[in-house]
Amino acid sequence: MTKVPVEFTLNTREQNEFVETGSTLLSALRDRLGLYGTKAGCHQGTCGACTVIIDGEPHLSCLTLAERCQGKDVTTLEGLAPAGALHPLQQAFMDGFAAQCGFCTPGMILAAKCLLDRNPDPTRDEVVDAISGNICRCTGYEPIIAAILTAAQGMRKPARKRA
Amino acid sequence: MTRKRGRGMAAVNYPTGMNLGGDPSQALIHATTTGSFVVTLSSVDLGQGLKTVMAQICAETLGVPTDNVIIDTADTDTGPHCMGTFASRGTHRIGNAIIMAAKEARAVMLEVAAEELEVDAGDLVTDGAGAIHVKGSPQKSISIFNVALAAHFKHGKSISGRGIFLQPRSYPEPETGKMTPATCYAHACTVAEVEVDTETGEVAVLSLKSAYEVGRALNPRMVEQQIIGGAWMGISHALYETTEPYYPDRAHGPVDFNQYLMPGPGDLPEFANVVIERPAADGPFGAKGVGEMTANSPIPAIANAIFDAVGVRVDSLPITPEKVLRGIRALNA
Numbered sequence: 001m002t003k004v005p006v007e008f009t010l011n012t013r014e015q016n017e018f019v020e021t022g023s024t025l026l027s028a029l030r031d032r033l034g035l036y037g038t039k040a041g042c043h044q045g046t047c048g049a050c051t052v053i054i055d056g057e058p059h060l061s062c063l064t065l066a067e068r069c070q071g072k073d074v075t076t077l078e079g080l081a082p083a084g085a086l087h088p089l090q091q092a093f094m095d096g097f098a099a100q101c102g103f104c105t106p107g108m109i110l111a112a113k114c115l116l117d118r119n120p121d122p123t124r125d126e127v128v129d130a131i132s133g134n135i136c137r138c139t140g141y142e143p144i145i146a147a148i149l150t151a152a153q154g155m156r157k158p159a160r161k162r163a
Numbered sequence: 164m165t166r167k168r169g170r171g172m173a174a175v176n177y178p179t180g181m182n183l184g185g186d187p188s189q190a191l192i193h194a195t196t197t198g199s200f201v202v203t204l205s206s207v208d209l210g211q212g213l214k215t216v217m218a219q220i221c222a223e224t225l226g227v228p229t230d231n232v233i234i235d236t237a238d239t240d241t242g243p244h245c246m247g248t249f250a251s252r253g254t255h256r257i258g259n260a261i262i263m264a265a266k267e268a269r270a271v272m273l274e275v276a277a278e279e280l281e282v283d284a285g286d287l288v289t290d291g292a293g294a295i296h297v298k299g300s301p302q303k304s305i306s307i308f309n310v311a312l313a314a315h316f317k318h319g320k321s322i323s324g325r326g327i328f329l330q331p332r333s334y335p336e337p338e339t340g341k342m343t344p345a346t347c348y349a350h351a352c353t354v355a356e357v358e359v360d361t362e363t364g365e366v367a368v369l370s371l372k373s374a375y376e377v378g379r380a381l382n383p384r385m386v387e388q389q390i391i392g393g394a395w396m397g398i399s400h401a402l403y404e405t406t407e408p409y410y411p412d413r414a415h416g417p418v419d420f421n422q423y424l425m426p427g428p429g430d431l432p433e434f435a436n437v438v439i440e441r442p443a444a445d446g447p448f449g450a451k452g453v454g455e456m457t458a459n460s461p462i463p464a465i466a467n468a469i470f471d472a473v474g475v476r477v478d479s480l481p482i483t484p485e486k487v488l489r490g491i492r493a494l495n496a
Contacts, residue, residue: 046420101210140395141428
């Protein structure tokens with residue numbers, strides 16, 4: 001296998017890796033970098049468990065070639081709580097019982113983060129749309145939708161105080 | 164094109180546990196040197212919240228904070244035997260085993276505390292916040308941390324307990340066929356409201372309204388979580404999931420999530436749930452099993468609602484648009 005160098009930003013840190021040509025970002029994250037927050041589900045882009053954020057947009061890391069991440073800004077679940085303090089979305093998922101087995105949770109949270117970053121005050125329908133590419137087998141989605149709306153509300157409050 | 168609405172109802176009596184060659188679960192509890200209590204199980208938490216509820220049951224029985232309980236489900240080979248987490252049996256069977264083990268451990272814990280405080284063990288109470296004191300005089304007190312240290316290093320006592328719950332094998336009575344295959348029964352009733360598109364055969368579930376009688380909801384938020392998740396699974400079984408919609412060969416069946424269909428977050432109905440608590444005499448703190456029945460009553464309720472809407476009685480799952488359209492055509496023939 002040919003290896004190629006890739007330089008990208010991973011969770012705000014510069015990352016230089018040699019990756020096999022044709023290998024996926026999912027494989028680089030889990031198998032090379034040991035970042036298991038990104039889940040490997042269907043490996044064909046239908047379940048959403050491997051969702052990561054690339055340049056502010058949600059991407060399926062199982063369908064993203066690692067070498068195409070050259071110069072990109074990649075955020076995984078590990079990047080949400082760098083100092084150990086939970087991100088408001090993580091806290092809302094915990095408080096709202098929005099996880100059971102937890103396998104879809106990282107993808108759900110990152111898909112939700114992309115939504116809230118571009119739309120801090122989403123409607124329920126917009127939340128449903130944002131997570132419609134992510135499959136959950138346990139919760140019935142309802143607690144997840146509620147947690148995202150709760151997190152959005154909480155994240156808007158500090159912004160108002162500053163204004 | 165018309166969209167027709169209908170309403171259907173279904174009820175379920177759901178047994179807790181099952182009856183093969185007897186249905187046992189064991190629990191072993193021991194205190195660490197610093198007064199944490201480790202509950203060793205070979206029961207598996209697959210997301211339903213077993214560890215949380217078992218920690219609650221153990222803490223309540225021991226009289227210690229829930230944070231002081233560690234649930235160890237590490238190894239089904241070496242752990243005390245459990246039949247498994249299925250048949251909605253976890254809370255009931257394992258919970259009862261933990262209560263038995265925790266009572267034994269609590270007795271040793273109070274014996275050690277009694278020796279340390281030079282009082283009678285019968286006069287001691289736990290405050291549930293990490294201390295043991297003499298009834299009526301809270302100032303005569305010792306922390307569970309210090310009791311555990313003393314047990315290990317002064318008294319040479321193991322603060323531990325063994326627990327098992329067994330539902331023995333039940334054989335049918337030859338005359339009547341009567342048997343006792345399970346323990347307590349939980350109950351549920353669901354009313355479903357659907358809208359059927361008579362042109363496409365598609366069914367949309369508009370609302371699922373359910374009442375659940377669960378004995379006692381040991382963790383109300385997790386009971387609610389089970390109910391909503393189960394209702395979604397019920398919709399999924401009723402209308403979507405199948406391994407073989409593809410005629411004629413099963414090899415043409417679905418191989419991925421593009422073909423194996425499930426409702427997404429956009430397909431959710433309005434949910435309304437009521438939990439009724441009538442504690443079961445044999446349940447841990449009155450609890451029955453709530454897990455699986457949450458996916459049961461929605462299915463026939465949806466089938467009945469479709470019948471109410473368009474007069475089509477479908478008796479195999481899932482109720483696909485094709486089956487609905489064939490039914491409508493047969494009615495009009």
